[in-house]
Amino acid sequence: MQRYYSNIYWHFTGSPENIDWSKLEKPQDILQYGSPKKEEHSVEIMFKILESKKLLATCYEKIAENFQTEKFCCVTDIPLKDLLTHGKYYGNVAIGFKAKAIHDNFMPVLYISENNLPFIKKIFHDPELVDMAYKELLYDDPQGIRNFYSLMSIARKEKAEIDISKISNFLSNFIKITKFDIKDGVSFYREREWRHIGDFNFKLEDIEAVVVPQKLIGDVKEKLSVIYELKKISIIAWEFLQLA
Incomplete structure (x- = not known):
């Protein structure tokens, strides 16, 4: 299968606190708000998401001075070994959703340079x-x-x-204005984002895997199997990605 057709879509839980996503021009800008959350805190958030069976729509994109998208939640469509580059901005904990759950509810983002907008x-x-x-x-x-x-x-x-009139209100929710650059941390295009407008309610069967630091795998495995009865879920050590 072609490498860039994913079977798992990832949602990270460790973004720095209090980010105004509408003001970000490139991934590097995320670190202006601080470092990613501590790994233990990121795992706590992961379990809150699993307990609620819901991804909250907390982000929005500012397309123009007088126009912004509706609030959305998102996942990233990148290969497993490339999660490392994502971690420096979003932390070392992620939930992996099965492709069908994402394909049925999310849409891929259209990355566009400001120069190409009407x-x-x-x-x-x-x-x-x-x-x-x-x-x-x-x-x-x-x-x-x-x-x-x-x-x-x-x-x-x-x-x-x-000219917002030339952009459909629905489709404008899936536009991400970015620069295109080969350097790491400059272009959002590398994130291959998919969005769902509003909160996303999922089933535990929609979860394929989680990625957590090696030191927390024991606790995570016990809680997943006992409390959530997710015995078949794959638990991947973050450190393993460095070897992939």
Whole structure:
């Protein structure tokens, strides 16, 4: 099978706290909010997700100054050994969902450069220059009038804005504006994100595997088998990925 057709889609649980996802321009920006959560905390979140059987929609994308997507949850479609590059931003704990559960409920993101979006040109007036222009009229003389028209002419400016009317409201929920670059941490394109609008309710049978640090495997295995009765789930050590 072609390598880039995944059987497992991953959701990481260790992103830094209090991230404003709408302000991120590249993966490296995530680390401005701090380091990924501690591994023990990430495992706690993983179990909360399994207990609730729900991925919460906590993210949104800002497409334009006056437009943003609906809130969504997401998974990543990347090969197992490439999870290592994901971990530096999202932590070392992940839940792996079966492909069918994702294909039936999620859609792949369309990564697009800002240069390739539809734009519309709008005229606006610099408020400071307009204010200065009207003050010239107070002098009530020919020179003041000439100054008024001169200032109003340079106050008139053209601005390019993304033309939201040319992007369907539904499809715009799956747009991710990014730069394209071969360097690690610069382009979101490497994440191969899939999104679900709103919370995603799943069944425990939809889980194929989890990835956790080696030191926590014993506790995770016991809790998965006893409490959640997920005895057939694959538990992969994060350190194993370095050998894959």
